[in-house]
Each structure stands twice: as C-alpha cells, then as structure tokens.
Amino acid sequence: MTAVYKVSYVVRGGTHPGAILNEEKRPQVGQRVKLGAQEFEVVEVVDLMPARGDFSFLHVTLQSPKK
Amino acid sequence: MNLPEILSQVELFEGLNRDELENIASICKEQSFRSGDVVTRQGETGDQLFVIWDGLVEVVHEEAPHDPAPRTVVNLGQGQVFGEMALVDYGPRSATIRVISDRATVQAIQRDAFMELCESQTHLGYVVMRNIAADLSFKLRHQHLVGR
Numbered sequence: 001m002t003a004v005y006k007v008s009y010v011v012r013g014g015t016h017p018g019a020i021l022n023e024e025k026r027p028q029v030g031q032r033v034k035l036g037a038q039e040f041e042v043v044e045v046v047d048l049m050p051a052r053g054d055f056s057f058l059h060v061t062l063q064s065p066k067k
Numbered sequence: 068m069n070l071p072e073i074l075s076q077v078e079l080f081e082g083l084n085r086d087e088l089e090n091i092a093s094i095c096k097e098q099s100f101r102s103g104d105v106v107t108r109q110g111e112t113g114d115q116l117f118v119i120w121d122g123l124v125e126v127v128h129e130e131a132p133h134d135p136a137p138r139t140v141v142n143l144g145q146g147q148v149f150g151e152m153a154l155v156d157y158g159p160r161s162a163t164i165r166v167i168s169d170r171a172t173v174q175a176i177q178r179d180a181f182m183e184l185c186e187s188q189t190h191l192g193y194v195v196m197r198n199i200a201a202d203l204s205f206k207l208r209h210q211h212l213v214g215r
Contacts, residue, residue, distance in 0.1 A: 004076055004146070008209040017125070017139045018213055020206065022076070022146035035142060036123055036167055048208055053081045057205060059212055 005056050008048060009033065011040060012063045027060050041065045070095065074174075077118055077146050078202060082194040090184055090191065095174040106149075106164040106173065113153035113160045114178040119145055122171025127163040141209065142167065151199050154178050 005023040019035045027033060031042045040062035048059040071088035074080045080091060097120070100106060107113055109129045125139045126149065140162070143149060152161050154176075185192030 002076075004078070006078055006146070006205065008205065008212065010209070010212050017141050018209065019123075019142035019144060020147050020209060021144035022078075048205070052201070055078050055081055059208070 003054050003056060005058055008057075008059045009035060009040075010059070010061055011035075012043065012061055014064065016040075026056070026058065032065065033060075033062060035062075039065060073120075074118075077148070079118065079148050079195060079198045081198055083191060087188065087191045087194075090188065091176075091195075094176055094180040094184065096177075098173050098175050100166045100171045100173070102166055102169050104166045104171075106166065106171075107153075107160045107162075109161065109163045110159050113150055116148065116150045116154045116176045116178070116181065117164075118174040118176070119143055119147050119149070120172040120174055121145060122166060122168040124149070124164050124171060125167050127165060129163055137163075141206070141213075148199075148202055151202065154181065155196075155199065 002024065005026050007021055007023050007027060009021065010018045016035065016038065027042050027045055029042050029045060033040050033042060042060055043063050044061040046059045048057045070092040071085060074088050074091055080088060106117065106124065123142055123144050126141050126143060128138050128140055130137055149164055153159065185195060
C-alpha cells in the first residue's frame with residue numbers, strides 16, 4: 001500500500017474553516033493547495049503525531065496566495 | 068481497486084488484515100449526494116457512521132443560545148469519517164453535515180452490524196475503536212490549531 005498523509009489544513013487569517021483531507025504526497029512549503037474552490041499557499045508543515053502504519057499525520061498552515 | 072483495498076487506505080481501518088477488511092466491506096452501503104444535500108442533521112438521532120469516498124463536506128454547528136449563527140467548523144474530504152460520535156455514544160448528531168462539492172459518495176455503516184462485528188471479532192473491534200479514538204484526537208488537535 002502507498003503512504004497516506006492525513007492533513008489538518010488551517011487557514012491563517014480570513015474566515016475559511018480549514019479542512020481535514022487525505023493526500024498522496026506530503027505538502028511542501030510554497031506549494032499551492034485547493035480547498036474546494038479556493039486556492040491557498042502552504043506556509044508551514046508540521047508532523048502532528050507519529051506515523052502509524054502507512055499513515056502520516058500532518059498539520060499544514062495555509063494563507064491566501066501573494067499576488 | 069476493490070472495496071477492501073480502498074478501505075485499507077482509510078485510517079479508521081488501518082491495522083486490519085484482508086479478511087477483516089472484507090468483513091467491513093460486507094456491511095458498507097454506498098450512498099451518493101449532490102451539492103447542498105444534508106447527510107446528517109445536528110440534533111437528530113443517528114445510527115450510522117460514514118466514510119467519505121469522494122467529494123467534500125462541511126461540518127456545521129447550527130445556531131445555539133450562545134452562538135446565534137450557524138458556523139462551519141471544518142471541511143472533510145476523501146478518507147475522512149463522520150457520524151462516529153453518535154455511533155459510539157448513542158447521543159444525537161453533534162453537527163450538520165452538508166455536501167459542498169458537486170457530488171459526494173460515502174460508505175455508510177449501520178451501528179448494529181458494526182457493533183456485532185466489533186464484539187464477535189475482538190482484534191477488529193480493538194483496532195477500529197483505537198482508530199476512532201485516534202481520529203477524534205486528530206480532530207481535537209485540528210480544532211486547537213484553528214485561530215492559533
């Protein structure tokens with residue numbers, strides 16, 4: 001089985017409630033991420049708790065992309 | 068990919084062997100929804116747990132005396148679980164779940180069939196209950212980080 005990254009996305013500023021999603025790849029700082037129709041930029045990636053089996057648990061902070 | 072293989076990519080079932088995944092698959096019922104559909108409503112009685120197969124839902128806390136406007140607390144996507152609180156504590160639904168993607172597909176698991184499996188197959192029951200606890204812990208950690 002391939003790795004699964006369970007990600008807690010929190011959006012800095014604004015009113016977006018954030019999201020919890022499974023991802024196939026570990027998010028990287030600077031990467032763009034779409035939550036529904038909105039796009040954000042990754043500013044921080046932290047391991048939230050130790051991996052278990054094929055699952056890694058991450059916390060990712062997002063912000064609106066700089067124009 | 069067949070249903071047991073797909074279930075193996077859901078954290079709730081991490082640690083189950085092939086036979087156990089097939090037993091879980093046998094009690095899953097697929098349900099499809101469209102944007103705006105309500106899957107569960109806060110305050111109602113619930114006896115199903117849901118695994119999101121595809122799509123995105125929002126978790127909404129309806130108005131309360133101390134919180135007069137409905138508030139979306141988080142969005143959940145593929146592989147995530149909802150309805151687990153009412154499943155294990157038999158209480159009313161703690162939030163309304165509404166589909167916000169064009170379409171969403173979930174696997175619904177009935178409490179009676181689920182509890183019967185957990186009680187008759189103790190390894191399966193232990194692993195799934197541990198994973199439900201871990202999932203609730205993850206959601207709590209997420210909430211602690213919102214508005215940090």
